[in-house]
Amino acid sequence: MKTMKYLAAAYLLAGSVAQAQTVTADQLAIAQQGPALGWATVEGETTGGANAAPEQVFVVSTRAELVAALGGDNASNASNDTPAIIFVAGTIDLTADDAGNPQDASAFADPDYDLDAYIAAYDPQTYGFEAEPEGPLEDARERSEQNQKAHTMIRVGSNKTIIGMDGARIINGTLLVKRVENVIIRNIIFEDSYDFFPQWDGTDGSQGNWNAEYDLISIEEATHIWIDNCSFSDGARPDDHLPPVFGRVKQHHDGLIDIKKLANYITVTDNRFFDHDKVHVIGSSDSRTENIGHLRVTFAGNWYDNVRQRTPRVRFGEVHVFNNLFTPRADGPYSFSYAFGAGKESRILSEANAFEISADIDAGRIFRHYKGEIAQDSGSVVNGEALDLLALYNAANPEKPLADQVDWTPPYSYELADPATIADGIRARAGAGALSEL
Known part of the structure; x- marks a missing residue:
């Protein structure tokens, strides 16, 4: 195999020059790929850092190196639109200091913050349920x-590809893709965006x-984004790793991938979302309402395993969900609530998805009404059986019906696989580690 060597870093990190590493021709070719389908292929291309100059191909293995490869200053890196390909090697802990040492809540806590005092002050038995905490x-x-x-939310600029080498992990933080365009993220294990300071409401x-x-x-406010062959979970700190407070789960995690204000033309393929x-x-x-005409997203080939809800929950967007596998559970900290949330003026088009559910989960719960009026499903199967998911939902919820016909058609080419046969292929293909030569 021919090997091409690129200078992985030419900047000072933690007092020493980062080591140059080797990227093979095959690895570079994979990193230069773009999406083959979905909304990210519409109204322009999604190429990420495919046009990066050799000096803009990096291999990073620490938070400091990642920030440097993205431009050098996390506060302003979103404005860096120079094309770059960033290979992630090993595990990057986004809480780490510049010397690479992981940090806990004490590194970020304000001097006046006291968790025990916070819990005592806002106990709803004394503070009440009528107002959010103040003071x-x-x-x-x-x-x-x-x-x-400021430390754990890493800002990504336009024209970037962030791609993992074999076993790459980014943990304990967030990649923020905001007010940028043309970003690709592939083949990375993401775990545990842990909020040390959740709010009681x-x-x-x-x-x-x-x-x-x-x-x-x-x-957020970003266009032409492709997220592919990544794995997402709560990692070693699931929602029930601490006892409830005020009788409620002390939630330390929000979304896995959230897509918000004015984001558009996004494809999410072949990922595994679990726990x-x-x-x-x-x-x-x-x-x-400014989101009307935005939030166009495609989800295809993904595996949703032991997740509770929002796969996805949509407001306003034209969202295409096809040929995905759903394997929810009826009990545990992520017991199934629903799959598709039809929110205000949403247009969810579900096609040929496969659900594997136990007898404790009613297929009429796959859809849920959140002020939406319309959704559509065709060709989906539950435990191998073709079912009319909207009819089941409407029968169970006559007071909040959903009309079964969206008013848009995907403006891109795609093929539907038989949902009765996709499960094994998705299990083998979805998530980090499935891309060869990485």
């Missing part, structure tokens, strides 16, 4: 959260809830 302790929590965000639902801030990948609660929100608020 010095909540202000200190917010400052702590901002400290963590007694007004959230009838019993209140703890809410976390961070997704593993957050996309998590809230997977994808498409559109963050019913009030953001």
